[in-house]
Amino acid sequence: MSAKWALSLLAIVMLWTVSLTAQADNLPPAAKLDAPLPDGWPEPSAPGEIEVKQYPAYRSAVAKSGMKMDRADGILFWQLFAHIQANEIAMTAPVVNTYNTSGESDQVEMEFLYRTTKQGEAGNGLGQVKVEDHPEQTFATLVVQGKMNAEVYQTSLKELQAWLEKNPQWKQNGDPRRLGYHGPMTPQAKRLWEVQIPVEAVEAK
Template identity: 40%
Template sequence: MSASLPKGFPQPTQVGAIEVKQYPSYRAVTYTHDGDLQAANRVAFNPLFEHISSNQIAMTTPVEARYTVTSNTPNGDNNQAEVSFLYGDPNIAPSSVKPGVKVIDNQPMTVVSIGVQGAYTWESYETNLQKLKDWLEQHPEYEVVGPPRRLFYNSPMTPESIKMSEVQIAIALVKK
C-alpha cells in the first residue's frame, strides 16, 4: 500500500482468509455510477480525484465500491455502484463539493471479509462474494445488514498479479 489507511481502520485481511472485522465511522467522497459495474471505478476516478485535489485532502487507501443495485449481469441497465475515496480522518471538512459527488459520513460497521490477491476482475469479485455467502450459511449467528462492497488497495500502476483487495458483506449478530 502506498497510501495510509483512514484513522482506526483495521489492516487488510490476509489473502484467502475470512474474518469478521470492525470498522469505525468514516467520511468519504462518493460518486454514484449507473450501468456497467465493471466500469464504475474507472468512471468515478476523475471526479473523486478532482474533489480530493481541489480540497487538498490526502489520498488514502483503500478505494471503496458498494454495489447497491444489481441485475443478473455486471453490465445490466439496472446496476448501481457507489465508489468512494475515503478521508483519512472523519473530521476533515472539504471547502467545496462540486456537483456529481457527495460527502458521506458512514457509521461504524461489522463485516465478514475475505482477502484477495490478483486482478480486480468481476469474476474475482463474484467468486469471493460466493465464498462469503457460503461462510454466512455456516454461521447463522450473523445476518446480512447491507450491500456487499469491495476495498481496493493498489493503484492502477500495480501489476495485476500482486494487487490486493477485499470483498466484504456488512453483518450483525442475530438478535435472540
C-alpha cells in the same frame, strides 16, 4: 498529489480483465499499502481468510452511477479525484466500491476515504460528488491477492455467502463492497483486495 498516484488509482478501479489464478498458499508476500489508511481503519487480513471485522465511523467523498460497473468506474474516479484535488484532500487507501443490485437497476458507488472524520465537512462536494459520514459497521471480509475481475468478485461473494450460511450468528444487512489497496505500480501478484458483506449479529432466541 502526484499524477503517477492518480493514474495508479485509476487502474485499481478499471482492472477487471484477468481472473485470480494463484492459490493463497503459493502467493508471494503482499506489497505494502500504496497510501495510509484512515484513522482506526483495520489492516487487510491474510489472503484467503474469511474474518468478521469492525470498521470505525468515517467520512468519504462519494460518487454514484447507474451504469454498469465497468463503464462507471473511470467516470466516478475522475469525479472523485477532481473533488479531492480541489479541496486539498490527501489520498488514502483503499478505494471502496459498493454494488447495489437490490433495485430495478444496478448502481455503482465509489468512495475516496478521508483520513479523519474531522477533515473537511459533510455536504455537497465538487460537481456530483457528495461528502458523507458513515457509521461504524461490521463486515464479513474475504481477502483476495492477485488480479481482480468480475468473475473473481462474484466467486468471492459466493464464498462469503456460503460462510454466512455456516455461521448463522451473523446475517447480511446491506450491499456488498470491494476494497482495492494497490495500483499498477505494484506487481499484480502482490496486490490486495477485500470483498466484503456487511453483517449484524443475530440475537440468540
